[in-house]
Every structure is written in C-alpha cells, then in structure tokens.
Amino acid sequence: KTIAVLPGDGIGPEVTDAAVKVLQSIAMRYGHTFHLKHAAIGGTAVDQFDNPLPQQTIDVCEESDAILLGAVGGTKWDSNPAHLRPEKGLLNIRKHFDLFANIRPVKAVPALLASSPLKEEVAKEVDMVIVRELTSGLYFGEPKRRSEKSAVDTLVYTREEIERIVNQAFEIARTRRGKVTSVDKANVLETSKLWREVVEERRKAYPDIEVEHMLVDSAAMKLITDPRTFDVVVTENMFGDILSDEASVITGSLGMLPSASIRSDGFGLYEPVHGSAPDIAGQNKANPAAAILSAAMMLKHSFGLHTEAAAIEKAVMDVLEDGYCTGDLAGDGKRTVSTDRFVTKVVEELE
Amino acid sequence: KTIAVLPGDGIGPEVTDAAVKVLQSIAMRYGHTFHLKHAAIGGTAVDQFDNPLPQQTIDVCEESDAILLGAVGGTKWDSNPAHLRPEKGLLNIRKHFDLFANIRPVKAVPALLASSPLKEEVAKEVDMVIVRELTSGLYFGEPKRRSEKSAVDTLVYTREEIERIVNQAFEIARTRRGKVTSVDKANVLETSKLWREVVEERRKAYPDIEVEHMLVDSAAMKLITDPRTFDVVVTENMFGDILSDEASVITGSLGMLPSASIRSDGFGLYEPVHGSAPDIAGQNKANPAAAILSAAMMLKHSFGLHTEAAAIEKAVMDVLEDGYCTGDLAGDGKRTVSTDRFVTKVVEELE
Ligand SMILES: CC(C)[C@H](C(=O)O)[C@@H](O)C(=O)O
Ligand SMILES: CC(C)[C@H](C(=O)O)[C@@H](O)C(=O)O
Numbered sequence: 001k002t003i004a005v006l007p008g009d010g011i012g013p014e015v016t017d018a019a020v021k022v023l024q025s026i027a028m029r030y031g032h033t034f035h036l037k038h039a040a041i042g043g044t045a046v047d048q049f050d051n052p053l054p055q056q057t058i059d060v061c062e063e064s065d066a067i068l069l070g071a072v073g074g075t076k077w078d079s080n081p082a083h084l085r086p087e088k089g090l091l092n093i094r095k096h097f098d099l100f101a102n103i104r105p106v107k108a109v110p111a112l113l114a115s116s117p118l119k120e121e122v123a124k125e126v127d128m129v130i131v132r133e134l135t136s137g138l139y140f141g142e143p144k145r146r147s148e149k150s151a152v153d154t155l156v157y158t159r160e161e162i163e164r165i166v167n168q169a170f171e172i173a174r175t176r177r178g179k180v181t182s183v184d185k186a187n188v189l190e191t192s193k194l195w196r197e198v199v200e201e202r203r204k205a206y207p208d209i210e211v212e213h214m215l216v217d218s219a220a221m222k223l224i225t226d227p228r229t230f231d232v233v234v235t236e237n238m239f240g241d242i243l244s245d246e247a248s249v250i251t252g253s254l255g256m257l258p259s260a261s262i263r264s265d266g267f268g269l270y271e272p273v274h275g276s277a278p279d280i281a282g283q284n285k286a287n288p289a290a291a292i293l294s295a296a297m298m299l300k301h302s303f304g305l306h307t308e309a310a311a312i313e314k315a316v317m318d319v320l321e322d323g324y325c326t327g328d329l330a331g332d333g334k335r336t337v338s339t340d341r342f343v344t345k346v347v348e349e350l351e
Numbered sequence: 352k353t354i355a356v357l358p359g360d361g362i363g364p365e366v367t368d369a370a371v372k373v374l375q376s377i378a379m380r381y382g383h384t385f386h387l388k389h390a391a392i393g394g395t396a397v398d399q400f401d402n403p404l405p406q407q408t409i410d411v412c413e414e415s416d417a418i419l420l421g422a423v424g425g426t427k428w429d430s431n432p433a434h435l436r437p438e439k440g441l442l443n444i445r446k447h448f449d450l451f452a453n454i455r456p457v458k459a460v461p462a463l464l465a466s467s468p469l470k471e472e473v474a475k476e477v478d479m480v481i482v483r484e485l486t487s488g489l490y491f492g493e494p495k496r497r498s499e500k501s502a503v504d505t506l507v508y509t510r511e512e513i514e515r516i517v518n519q520a521f522e523i524a525r526t527r528r529g530k531v532t533s534v535d536k537a538n539v540l541e542t543s544k545l546w547r548e549v550v551e552e553r554r555k556a557y558p559d560i561e562v563e564h565m566l567v568d569s570a571a572m573k574l575i576t577d578p579r580t581f582d583v584v585v586t587e588n589m590f591g592d593i594l595s596d597e598a599s600v601i602t603g604s605l606g607m608l609p610s611a612s613i614r615s616d617g618f619g620l621y622e623p624v625h626g627s628a629p630d631i632a633g634q635n636k637a638n639p640a641a642a643i644l645s646a647a648m649m650l651k652h653s654f655g656l657h658t659e660a661a662a663i664e665k666a667v668m669d670v671l672e673d674g675y676c677t678g679d680l681a682g683d684g685k686r687t688v689s690t691d692r693f694v695t696k697v698v699e700e701l702e
Binding site for chain 1: 508
C-alpha cells in the first residue's frame with residue numbers, strides 16, 4: 001500500500017510524523033509494507049511552489065492508495081489572494097479527488113470529560129458521527145462572484161449529489177446504533193426540500209434505520225443540550241462545516257478527533273480535525289492523538305485493516321487512561337508529556 | 352402608543368397575555384396609555400383566513416407603533432404547502448416591514464446557571480448581543496427554485512444591506528463593552544469577502560470600537576468553549592439563525608430570552624426566542640419571562656421608555672432570585688409556579 005503523506009503547515013509536520021511512527025510500528029508487527037511518499041500542501045506549498053496544491057502533489061496522491069494530511073493554514077498567509085491561500089489547497093484536493101463524504105466521529109473519552117466545557121452528565125457517553133457533504137453546495141456553486149456593489153454565492157445540489165452522501169450515512173448507521181438525523185433548513189431553502197425528499201426516498205432501502213429530520217438551528221441547540229440524541233448526522237457542506245466544528249468541542253477532546261474525506265471506491269484523505277496551531281508549532285507540544293487516530297481511520301476505511309485500526313485506537317486510549325496527555329488536556333491527576341513521549345507511549349502499548 | 356399584539360400559536364397566546372398584563376401595570380404606574388390591537392398570525396391565521404399573514408393583520412401592524420408577537424408553528428401545520436405554513440407568516444412580516452436587524456441579547460442569570468448544559472465557570476457572566484441580518488441572504492435571494500433533478504438557493508448581499516446591519520452592530524457596541532465580532536466565511540464565500548470589506552470600511556467611523564473577524568465554524572466552537580469572549584456579534588441571516596439558536600441555550604435560560612426585529616426608524620417586532628411549544632400549550636405552564644422581557648425591549652427600542660423597561664427587567668430578575676420559576680427551570684431550591692402565578696409575582700414586584 002502506498003500512502004501520500006502531506007504534512008502541511010504549523011503543527012502538521014509533527015503530528016504526521018507521529019502518525020507515521022505508529023504506522024511503521026503496525027507494519028512491523030502485522031507484516032505490512034507501507035510505502036510513504038511525502039509531498040507539499042497548503043502554505044508550505046505556496047512558499048515553495050507558488051501553489052497550495054502543486055501538480056507534483058496531485059501526482060503523488062494519484063499514485064497512492066490513501067492520503068494522510070497534517071493541517072494547513074497560518075497567519076503568515078492570511079493576506080494572500082484567494083488562490084494562494086493554504087485552505088485553497090484543501091478545497092482543491094477535495095474537489096480534484098471527488099472526496100464527497102467527510103466523516104467525523106465524535107466520542108466522549110471518560111478520561112477527558114474534565115476538559116469539556118459541558119457538564120459531565122451532558123457530555124458523557126456522547127458517541128456520534130457527522131457525515132458532511134464536501135464537494136458541492138455554497139462552497140463550489142456557480143455563479144460565485146462579486147462586483148463593487150454586491151456579491152453572490154450559489155447553493156446548488158443535484159439529486160445524485162444528495163443521494164450518494166445520504167447512502168453513505170445510512171451505511172454507517174448500519175454499523176452503529178441505526179439512527180440517522182438528517183439536518184436541513186427545509187422551512188426556508190429549496191435545496192433543503194430536495195434534500196429531505198431524497199432522504200425520504202432512500203430510507204425505503206434502509207427499513208432497519210430510524211430516520212429523523214432536524215432543522216439546522218435546532219440541531220445547533222441539541223448538540224449542546226442533548227448531544228447523546230445523535231448517532232449519525234448527515235448534512236450539506238456549509239451546515240456540516242458549522243455543526244461538525246461545534247460538535248468537535250463538546251466532549252473536550254478536540255485534540256483527539258480524526259476525520260476522513262472519502263469517495264465511493266475507498267480512496268480517501270485522512271486528517272485531524274484540529275487546525276495548524278502555528279502558536280505551538282515546532283515545540284514538541286502538539287497533541288498527536290488526532291493524527292494517529294486519523295491513520296487508524298485510514299487503515300480501516302481505505303485498507304480494510306480493522307484489527308490494526310482497533311489496536312491503534314486501544315493503544316491511544318490506554319495511554320490516556322494511564323494519565324498521560326499533552327498540554328492541551330492538562331489537568332488534575334494528569335501527567336503532561338511532549339509529543340514525542342506520547343508517541344513513544346503509544347508505540348510501547350502496541351508492542 | 353398603539354401596539355399590535357399577535358399571539359400566534361401554541362403557548363404564544365398565554366405568554367403574550369402575560370406580557371400584556373405587565374404592560375398594563377406599567378401603563379397604570381407610569382401614566383401611559385397603550386392601545387392594544389390583536390390580530391392573527393401563523394397557523395392560527397392559516398386556520399381562520401387561509402393565510403399565515405392576512406391583509407387585516409398587516410393593516411393592524413401598519414397602524415401600530417410596534418408589534419408584540421408570541422410564537423408561530425406547530426406539528427398540525429407541518430405538512431402544509433410552503434405558503435400555508437406558520438413560519439411563512441414570520442418571514443413575510445419581516446420582509447414586508449423591512450425588519451432587517453434581529454437583536455438577541457444572551458445574558459447569564461446567576462439564579463439559572465444550574466440549568467445550563469455548560470459548566471458554571473464557562474457560562475457564568477456571559478453577556479452578549481447577537482445582531483443578525485434578517486431580510487436578505489439565502490432566505491430571500493433569487494433564483495430560488497427546484498426541478499426534478501436539482502435545486503438552487505441564492506446567497507446574495509448588497510453593500511447597502513451589509514452597511515446598515517453593521518452600523519447597527521457598531522451603535523449597539525457603543526452602549527456596551529465596545530467590541531464587535533463580525534462572523535463570516537471569508538475563506539470560501541464571495542458574500543463574506545464583501546461583508547468583511549464593509550466591516551473594515553465602517554469601523555473607520557467607530558474608532559472607539561474593537562473589531563474582530565471570526566469564521567463561522569470557529570464562532571460555533573467559541574460560543575461553547577469561551578462564550579464570554581463575545582460582546583456584540585454581527586452576522587448574515589443564515590449564520591445568524593444557527594449561531595443565535597446555539598447561543599440561546601448556553602446559559603440555560605432559553606425560556607427567558609427576548610428578541611427584537613427592527614428597522615431604522617424605531618418600528619419593530621418583539622418576540623420571545625423560544626418557540627410555540629405545542630406540547631405544553633394551554634396548560635398554564637409556559638415560562639412567560641421571555642415574552643415579558645420582549646415587551647421591555649419594545650418599551651426601550653421603539654418607545655424610548657428606558658426607566659419602564661428597566662423596571663420590568665428588575666422585577667423579573669427579583670422574582671427569579673426569590674426562587675420562583677416555571678417548570679422549564681425547575682431545580683433544587685426552586686419553587687415551581689404556573690404561568691399566571693409567575694406573572695402575578697412580576698406585577699407585585701412592579702407595584
Ligand atoms: C479551511 C476551510 C476551507 C475548511 C472548510 O470550511 O471546509 C475547514 O473549515 C474544514 O472544515 O475542513
Ligand atoms: C421559523 C424560521 C423561518 C425562523 C428563521 O429561520 O429565521 C426561526 O428559526 C427564527 O430564527 O426566527
């Protein structure tokens with residue numbers, strides 16, 4: 001298996017290094033060979049190649065079976081024109097590889113509930129997956145333009161675009177508690193009415209799955225007041241951007257959250273949910289857990305290596321339960337360690 | 352002063368009745384005369400007139416100096432076609448009267464922090480105002496249509512539309528802690544780039560105000576992790592819908608939150624943030640505080656009666672601090688009372 005490694009900006013390189021170390025340990029222990037090919041993306045790629053997603057990076061990804069990404073972005077590039085901004089690399093790679101399904105599990109970790117802004121009784125046992133449509137909607141719809149006096153973006157969805165993401169959500173629900181919450185704004189938006197119709201059609205093929213429709217404003221409330229109500233949440237691109245970030249902080253474990261952006265054939269891009277955190281970059285302080293768990297998602301989704309993925313997840317949880325954590329999760333009774341030391345601990349658990 | 356009273360659906364009539372009783376007590380005590388004219392809106396209006404915003408209701412509002420609204424909506428009308436749905440009455444009245452600025456204060460009430468899903472140390476001392484653009488953006492942009500195979504909504508903003516809402520936010524910030532957080536998605540949307548530009552232009556007229564730009568996904572996180580960071584938040588219609596509902600639950604006092612939807616000349620519509628709660632309608636259980644505090648906002652914004660508004664706010668807080676509350680806020684050391692009894696308590700405090 002060939003893996004394209006795109007470290008990106010800020011703490012991206014440190015956390016992808018960490019994930020690579022864990023992958024190497026897995027390869028050795030389980031007798032796999034992973035070919036790793038590094039390439040540039042984001043601000044780093046802008047600096048080197050004047051392009052946040054250079055052709056040679058696309059080539060490397062085309063020749064790979066999956067992509068492992070660190071993070072992109074940083075104040076350094078904030079005033080660049082749109083086509084030279086780090087985020088553009090991310091938007092382009094999603095679109096180029098048709099990575100239409102963004103999958104973000106959010107699961108409460110008992111050892112970390114103290115870091116949650118929510119009361120423990122609200123955040124405990126939260127266990128959901130947000131499935132966000134990633135290659136359409138307001139992000140890419142045309143016309144998208146501005147003049148001196150006004151600006152316009154277009155929210156457009158085709159039936160097929162909705163069908164494939166909704167199917168994805170139903171399939172994931174089958175492997176979990178069997179409930180799908182579809183989030184829209186059907187009392188205002190035409191695209192949401194079509195969305196709701198497609199969900200109603202597709203549910204016929206999944207009679208075993210419980211389906212619930214929720215307005216986006218209600219969902220934004222329920223994520224806080226009653227997050228355990230959610231199993232699989234499926235929604236369009238912009239709503240998904242907002243709700244998945246909201247969901248990412250409710251359990252206090254943002255530094256632990258992985259994500260996958262996949263297409264139908266199993267190819268996918270895996271990256272931590274947290275950003276590039278330029279303020280702590282290069283200080284051996286970053287929490288590598290999200291990147292490590294993203295690598296585990298890659299093993300599972302793209303390579304079908306379920307045992308290996310489960311071993312990684314268990315190793316990370318064991319290290320946390322032993323009381324080790326990076327600075328972002330420091331607290332009473334915790335031992336704060338460096339990025340390197342955390343990785344060493346995880347690798348030791350694996351052995 | 353003439354006030355159009357639109358009770359609407361569900362608990363709408365009970366809570367507007369409550370607000371009217373408080374207004375009558377204020378009128379008597381301070382020597383004002385309020386002419387109250389009742390009219391139908393929402394599902395109730397659909398049932399009576401086949402129109403969620405009948406012409407006679409528009410006429411009553413046109414002849415009034417402000418509008419006091421209860422709530423609209425209910426499962427009864429959920430399968431109606433779009434033009435016969437209760438929400439359409441709300442959307443139409445906003446557009447008809449050009450109520451472009453939706454203002455929602457969110458303030459932590461010490462006596463109610465136990466009801467917050469957030470840890471008390473996160474939610475305490477929260478004190479923000481969300482200023483949402485209410486008559487443009489995705490809600491009203493054209494084209495807005497669908498076919499068998501696809502659907503489209505349009506997010507469009509003109510410079511003038513942004514200017515007036517941004518000015519409103521700056522003016523409100525001047526009466527508060529002097530900070531404006533403008534929320535957009537400028538790394539993806541053209542409308543957001545224009546929005547950010549206008550904020551940068553307008554801030555020159557308000558050198559005393561601190562300005563911060565925040566991406567909508569970050570804002571959705573910060574509302575939970577660090578809500579005290581916000582003073583005045585200004586944003587476009589759809590983002591405002593999501594973020595203001597998210598913000599409404601962080602302090603545990605949703606049943607207490609008022610809102611105003613105003614235009615430049617002082618005319619406005621005042622309504623509780625909570626919905627029509629059909630499940631408890633007619634049971635004398637609903638929390639009337641949000642409607643009462645909405646009436647107070649009306650006295651302040653539309654009639655300039657600051658002393659009277661402050662008296663109402665103080666009376667409501669005093670009743671809460673005395674330990675009285677409706678069922679939604681029940682808890683240790685609280686005395687749960689009916690809607691009527693709560694109103695009587697507030698009126699007694701005023702006397
Ligand atoms: C960087 C940005 C364009 C991106 C998005 O909005 O999709 C990010 O917020 C994300 O969620 O991955
Ligand atoms: C009822 C609905 C159309 C409305 C909106 O989305 O504006 C409501 O959610 C609100 O926030 O007042």
